[in-house]
Amino acid sequence: xxxxxxxxxxxxxxxxxxxxxxxxxxxxxxxxxxxxxxxxxxxxxxxxxxxxxxxxxxxxxxxxxxxxxxxxxxxxxxxxxxxxxxxxxxxxxxxxxxxxxxxxxxxxxxxxxxxxxxxxxxxxxxxxxxxxxxxxxxxxxxxxxxxxxxxxxxxxxxxxxxxxxxxxxxxxxxxxxxxxxxxxxxxxxxxxxxxxxxxxxxxxxxxxxxxxxxxxxxxxxxxxxxxxxxxxxxxxxxxxxxxxxxxxxxxxxxxxxxxxxxxxxxxxxxxxxxxxxxxxxxxxxxxxxxxxxxxxxxxxxxxxxxxxxxxxxxxxxxxxxxxxxxxxxxxxxxxxxxxxxxxxxxxxxxxxxxxxxxxxxxxxxxxxxxxxxxxxxxxxxxxxxxxxxxxxxxxxxxxxxxxxxxxxxxxxxxxxxxxxxxxxxxxxxxxxxxxxxxxxxxxxxxxxxxxxxxxxxxxxxxxxxxxxxxxxxxxxxxxxxxxxxxxxxxxxxxxxxxxxxxxxxxxxxxxxxxxxxxxxxxxxxxxxxxxxxxxxxxxxxxxxxxxxxxxxxxxxxxxxxxxxx
Amino acid sequence: xxxxxxxxxxxxxxxxxxxxxxxxxxxxxxxxxxxxxxxxxxxxxxxxxxxxxxxxxxxxxxxxxxxxxxxxxxxxxxxxxxxxxxxxxxxxxxxxxxxxxxxxxxxxxxxxxxxxxxxxxxxxxxxxxxxxxxxxxxxxxxxxxxxxxxxxxxxxxxxxxxxxxxxxxxxxxxxxxxxxxxxxxxxxxxxxxxxxxxxxxxxxxxxxxxxxxxxxxxxxxxxxxxxxxxxxxxxxxxxxxxxxxxxxxxxxxxxxxxxxxxxxxxxxxxxxxxxxxxxxxxxxxxxxxxxxxxxxxxxxxxxxxxxxxxxxxxxxxxxxxxxxxxxxxxxxxxxxxxxxxxxxxxxxxxxx
Numbered sequence: 020x021x022x023x024x025x026x027x028x029x030x031x032x033x034x035x036x037x038x039x040x041x042x043x044x045x046x047x048x049x050x051x052x053x054x055x056x057x058x059x060x061x062x063x064x065x066x067x068x069x070x071x072x073x074x075x076x077x078x079x080x081x082x083x084x085x086x087x088x089x090x091x092x093x094x095x096x097x098x099x100x101x102x103x104x105x106x107x108x109x110x111x112x113x114x115x116x117x118x119x120x121x122x123x124x125x126x127x128x129x130x131x132x133x134x135x136x137x138x139x140x141x142x143x144x145x146x147x148x149x150x151x152x153x154x155x156x157x158x159x160x161x162x163x164x165x166x167x168x169x170x171x172x173x174x175x176x177x178x179x180x181x182x183x184x185x186x187x188x189x190x191x192x193x194x195x196x197x198x199x200x201x202x203x204x205x206x207x208x209x210x211x212x213x214x215x216x217x218x219x220x221x222x223x224x225x226x227x228x229x230x231x232x233x234x235x236x237x238x239x240x241x242x243x244x245x246x247x248x249x250x251x252x253x254x255x256x257x258x259x260x261x262x263x264x265x266x267x268x269x270x271x272x273x274x275x276x277x278x279x280x281x282x283x284x285x286x287x288x289x290x291x292x293x294x295x296x297x298x299x300x301x302x303x304x305x306x307x308x309x310x311x312x313x314x315x316x317x318x319x320x321x322x323x324x325x326x327x328x329x330x331x332x333x334x335x336x337x338x339x340x341x342x343x344x345x346x347x348x349x350x351x352x353x354x355x356x357x358x359x360x361x362x363x364x365x366x367x368x369x370x371x372x373x374x375x376x377x378x379x380x381x382x383x384x385x386x387x388x389x390x391x392x393x394x395x396x397x398x399x400x401x402x403x404x405x406x407x408x409x410x411x412x413x414x415x416x417x418x419x420x421x422x423x424x425x426x427x428x429x430x431x432x433x434x435x436x437x438x439x440x441x442x443x444x445x446x447x448x449x450x451x452x453x454x455x456x457x458x459x460x461x462x463x464x465x466x467x468x469x470x471x472x473x474x475x476x477x478x479x480x481x482x483x484x485x486x487x488x489x490x491x492x493x494x495x496x497x498x499x500x501x502x503x504x505x506x507x508x509x510x511x512x513x514x515x516x517x518x519x520x521x522x523x524x525x526x527x528x529x530x531x532x533x534x535x536x537x538x539x540x541x542x543x544x545x546x547x548x549x550x551x552x553x554x555x556x557x558x559x560x561x562x563x564x565x566x567x568x569x570x571x572x573x574x575x576x577x578x579x580x581x582x583x584x
Numbered sequence: 585x586x587x588x589x590x591x592x593x594x595x596x597x598x599x600x601x602x603x604x605x606x607x608x609x610x611x612x613x614x615x616x617x618x619x620x621x622x623x624x625x626x627x628x629x630x631x632x633x634x635x636x637x638x639x640x641x642x643x644x645x646x647x648x649x650x651x652x653x654x655x656x657x658x659x660x661x662x663x664x665x666x667x668x669x670x671x672x673x674x675x676x677x678x679x680x681x682x683x684x685x686x687x688x689x690x691x692x693x694x695x696x697x698x699x700x701x702x703x704x705x706x707x708x709x710x711x712x713x714x715x716x717x718x719x720x721x722x723x724x725x726x727x728x729x730x731x732x733x734x735x736x737x738x739x740x741x742x743x744x745x746x747x748x749x750x751x752x753x754x755x756x757x758x759x760x761x762x763x764x765x766x767x768x769x770x771x772x773x774x775x776x777x778x779x780x781x782x783x784x785x786x787x788x789x790x791x792x793x794x795x796x797x798x799x800x801x802x803x804x805x806x807x808x809x810x811x812x813x814x815x816x817x818x819x820x821x822x823x824x825x826x827x828x829x830x831x832x833x834x835x836x837x838x839x840x841x842x843x844x845x846x847x848x849x850x851x852x853x854x855x856x857x858x859x860x861x862x863x864x865x866x867x868x869x870x871x872x873x874x875x876x877x878x879x880x881x882x883x884x885x886x887x888x889x890x891x892x893x894x895x896x897x898x899x900x901x902x903x904x905x906x907x908x909x910x911x912x913x914x915x916x917x918x919x920x921x922x923x924x925x926x927x928x929x930x931x932x933x934x935x936x
Contacts, residue, residue: 403684403730415728417679425684426730429760430660438759439731446730 029197029232032205036151039234040208040286041258045149052146055281056139059274063134066269071127075116078133081268082108088265096245104140108133134270141274147237147260157257158229191223195396195458197231199409200337203399204233206330206411208286210315211236212451213339214303214459215292217346224290224339225257227394237282238290239275239311276314283318283334291315293451299356301349301573303340303455307448316440316447319402323424323433330411333423336404336447338397338454342525344464344542346570350549353570361485391542393525397458403443404450456577461513461524463539468571470506471497471552471560473584475568488565497560503532508583510535516578543571595619596768597659599674601627601648602879603741604691605665606640611744611769612663613643620648621655640745656681661689661764663735664723667880668694672722679727688727689754689765691735692719693789694882695889705888710895713830718786733761734782736789736841738848740855744774751775753840755785777840784832788842791826792849793857793883794890794904795819799850800858801910801917804865815903816850821933822901826890829897857883864910865917887911902927 036042044051067073085105089097098104115121115129203209213224221240228236240259245251260278263271283289295308315334322332346352398406401423405413412420426443427433474497479487510532516522528535540560544551549564551571562568598609599621612618622628622637631637631648649655655662656678666674671692682688696717697705705711717725720732733756744750754765754776762778770776779785795815802811823846824837836842849855853862860881863873874884891908894901906923909915 405728419680419728421683421728423684428685436760442757443730 031232041235052142055142055278059138059277060135062273074130081270084268138274145260145278148255149258192393196398203335207333209288209335211290211337212293215294215297236288236290280314280318299352301570302576309444313444316402320427335399337399338451340395340459342393342460345545349570353566395458397454404447463535464543465574467539468543469575472568472572477584495561499558502560595658597655597662599664600666601637607741607744610643613645618646652678653681661687664690675726682727682729686729687731688729689733690719696722711892712896731758731761734786736785738845742854749773753777753779755779755782781833781836784836785841787827787830787832788837791823792846796849796857797861797883800861801865804862856881
């Protein structure tokens, strides 16, 4: 292989698992859940302005929505007593409002106790069930399973099942600021924010974290994943807490945020997928879900309020991009994206798993070829998006050391100002997106997909996106010579951007252009039954699936490269 | 703020003692001790010795310094009141001493360019929005301060100095900046409104200067109130479209910083921008006018920047375009007026 990556063996930063924050948290689970419930109650009371009437209304709204959820959208994972609990809430509410002889203060007290029973239930439901033994087991299963698969695929013959020639690290390259990440994780609290393209990401990132010798990170995983008991086992053992997307009521959201904030303050390293969900379009997330991100800022402010001004109380944001040649779910993701953005202008065509021949072709490929994945770890930042130095001190644009605490100061004291923190969250979100673009690694497959799509678009200037995507695939053909010239043009621009630190590239992009194109075409969406890019007998470029080509092309939007066309 | 921390009283900082800076410093000084920054030692000495700056009377509650570090250390809140041409440099001078706890409010109605080294407006000719910086964007780019606001509205320095009633708007994304500015500035004679659309407010204040020059030109031609009414109304439409293209909301143009300031400036012989237009119409050349003005007419530079921006924006702005030709391409004002009268505006209001 001409691509040289340092295969590095990282020692665990905390050799003894008793020192893992997440283990400490698991030990104190009961107290922690109680604390989260009580703090959430306080938050909600503050939001309702301590007004019994508003509180009552919020309780009723929550009750109504929960009843509706139980009726219309029940899941296996829902506890058996869901129905009876909410019926209980209902009768308490009826009782409080109808029974005479209560004064206002008494009523308010009773509403508060109903509220607490709800936040306690939510907190219990959200909290993770981390067990260190399960974690270790899961980790070895994942590592073992993946490497078996790889070896079976790449070293021919029966014995290959037991071969150790290829390890996972041959296929998944971890690059970037790994040493800084390891170092800061021993000193402060890390919040990792990766891009999200595939359901594989959670498992992949979990593996990356353990390869880097870091203690497990806690992260929010969709409750739907817990429906499947084997998944639930894995998720729990990876330190996942549960996020139920069905519950959008104030009380649930506040409890969730409190959980995240308190866990960060507790010192648990956390992981958010800031895009909230997988990127449907294939673009790098540009609008982030800021809800959980705001908890990192809140936790940082709370640490300052509590006088934790040194590095032990500091929170570091670490952006991470995951780069694939191939996203398993790409066809359904892009279809979702197009039907949302195009509405009636986009109609679905029958899907690609249409016949067994195609499915078997897919399976054979999956087991005989590999697909490189790279994970780039970005520079750590403070919660305002300033880079930090080796000692975790924040630096301004001119390299001067500044104190993150100063951002929360007014009149000389650390103060709580929700509106201010909302703006800070927006700023942090923008910084993360900026960093994503900088550390994004361009693969040969991204390059060819981008060029092919832009050239087809140029050939059909008059068509808008949706007409373009409906263009009959047979009519699309780009002469190889032009295609190659165009690839050169885009790659030159990418290299120019790279020299300015605005993007990164994989080493294989320094190969000869014919080789880059050849490999790029092999790699792009390699397991899809319908290939995004094909080459005819004359060597000219075409496609089997415009939408997929669009999906892989999107990886390079946001850099102004379209302007070359 | 001064009363809360008795051991070390904090000053309110004002950077720049031009006519507007001096007027704001005086308003601030009614409530808090103020420290002003002037670059020249003799101005500092004059303020500290005789409480006046180049003929403008200053309150006794104001002291002066030419040390940026001293200002940054003594003040948590700073008002930047310098012309846009020097703004970037002044901010760079202060940048090493500013920290994230500083609140910065500026009162400059101009634009800066964000070009690469060696590029100038003459060489690039066309500019995109990302190459234009409002003053708050300059502050955010050059310093580590984030809690930034701006001050805009019909605030003619002469009238403020006489203590006539007036109002202003403080715009910031941060409520605390608006509240702080209000508590520092508000008085019986000075009303302070808040707005969260800082870009919209800054852009309104900037764009109105263009219309003010045109208004001066109409007055210089001896035209009457009908013409002025026409100009203000069409000028407002142009401001709205330009403001939108530059990232401001329509609402801000409708407010104090937009229409409020537009009406005040278009009627005022005190306004520098108005004066430029007036003298142009009387037949003086631009160079001659600029040569004997002691303070900057921001509108001139704004016209050049907006003209270059129009080259990349899918937008027509006939008043600005024609004013540009009058200022820099020797088009006669009468011809520009003729052109505008023939311009096919059909719809009165096309933005709501």
